[in-house]
Amino acid sequence: MPGNGGAPYPSRVTPQSPARTTEAALYTERLGVSPWAWLATLAVDLILGFELLIGFPHLPTWVPFAVLLPAGAALLLWSGRIRVTLTADEFLVDDARLPLAVISDVVALDAAGKRESLGVGAHPLSFIIQRPWIGPAVQILLDDPDDPTPFWVISTRHPVELTTALLAAVRLDQLKRAR
Numbered sequence: 001m002p003g004n005g006g007a008p009y010p011s012r013v014t015p016q017s018p019a020r021t022t023e024a025a026l027y028t029e030r031l032g033v034s035p036w037a038w039l040a041t042l043a044v045d046l047i048l049g050f051e052l053l054i055g056f057p058h059l060p061t062w063v064p065f066a067v068l069l070p071a072g073a074a075l076l077l078w079s080g081r082i083r084v085t086l087t088a089d090e091f092l093v094d095d096a097r098l099p100l101a102v103i104s105d106v107v108a109l110d111a112a113g114k115r116e117s118l119g120v121g122a123h124p125l126s127f128i129i130q131r132p133w134i135g136p137a138v139q140i141l142l143d144d145p146d147d148p149t150p151f152w153v154i155s156t157r158h159p160v161e162l163t164t165a166l167l168a169a170v171r172l173d174q175l176k177r178a179r
Contacts, residue, residue: 023087027165031131031155041072056094073122081128084156086165088172091140093129093154100173104143106166108159111135131155138162 048063085092090099091174109117114137118130125148134155141151156162 023088023089024045025085026169027084027086027162029084029156029158029162030080030086030112031082031129031134031157033133037076037133041076042069045072047070070135079131082131084154084162086162088169091153091166093170096127096129098140098142098152099169100166101177102142102144103140103170104149105141106163106170107139107141108163109137109139109153110159113139114153114155116177117153125149125151129154138166140166 007039045065052064053059053061082094082123083092087151090097091103099159105115105126114130116134117137117139118128127149130153134157136151137155138159139151141154143150154162
């Protein structure tokens with residue numbers, strides 16, 4: 001199944017069912033942009049708006065701002081659309097779904113660790129959702145003989161909490177399957 005940009009998702013990522021489950025989330029986080037990005041975008045929009053007014057003096061004053069401000073807000077909302085969710089059965093990142101049964105270990109990464117795992121330590125088949133404005137991440141090591149994906153790297157503002165929640169959910173899943 002092709003993902004964003006035509007890149008194939010790992011084989012264990014399944015499409016979301018049309019009937020959404022209302023299963024309680026053990027962890028959820030939206031990877032939105034910081035308030036500073038909103039302020040910077042507002043400043044850039046205002047500067048560009050005034051530049052357009054100087055360059056086109058016959059243009060009504062409200063037109064550049066009516067176009068630039070909503071466009072900037074839409075861009076920031078779109079940039080921060082990714083949601084990370086952990087349920088009792090699976091780990092969801094945007095539209096990618098990972099069953100807990102294939103997770104072998106989870107490592108919390110600080111900004112330097114994330115940079116290392118995405119740079120020199122990167123694997124060409126790894127699944128990565130990274131946001132440059134979020135420093136830390138988690139690396140989820142997979143043990144699935146049917147899938148060549150060795151690990152996922154997912155940006156998160158709370159890597160220790162997500163790691164703890166993932167490891168606890170994986171242990172519970174292992175206990176359920178052992179019965």
